[in-house]
Amino acid sequence: MALTELDHIAIAVHDLDAAIDWYATTLGATLAHREVVERDGVEEALLNVAESYVQLLTPTRDDSPVAKFLANKGEGLHHVGYRVADCGAALTDAVEAGARAIDEQPRLGSRGTTVAFLHPKTSFGTLIELVQE
Numbered sequence: 001m002a003l004t005e006l007d008h009i010a011i012a013v014h015d016l017d018a019a020i021d022w023y024a025t026t027l028g029a030t031l032a033h034r035e036v037v038e039r040d041g042v043e044e045a046l047l048n049v050a051e052s053y054v055q056l057l058t059p060t061r062d063d064s065p066v067a068k069f070l071a072n073k074g075e076g077l078h079h080v081g082y083r084v085a086d087c088g089a090a091l092t093d094a095v096e097a098g099a100r101a102i103d104e105q106p107r108l109g110s111r112g113t114t115v116a117f118l119h120p121k122t123s124f125g126t127l128i129e130l131v132q133e
């Protein structure tokens, strides 16, 4: 497998509108996409950074993993998404190399992408998302 591009850096925030405004006002970042991902219990906003994104994430319900993250760690870096050509192949390769998968199979992500997450325990403390466009 190869990582073809950085897809997004995901940052957990309490107030999505305030965070979008801050990135626009302070850094000139423009909104590319906004979506509620009900299955994951999150609303996300993607801001353009060249061919990649900053993804601002906020929980839509109390049992969302992002709600637990915010309660435990507060706002900040949540995960890094790397673009791959084939999410299933990349997931298999990563698991064979010793990474622990959170998703046993690739699944639907936002924007119609196919994604799979790798556990931070086996990746030096960073939650990693493999993203196939």
Ligand code: CO
Residues within 6 Å of the ligand: 008, 010, 055, 079, 081, 129
């Ligand atoms: Co992500």
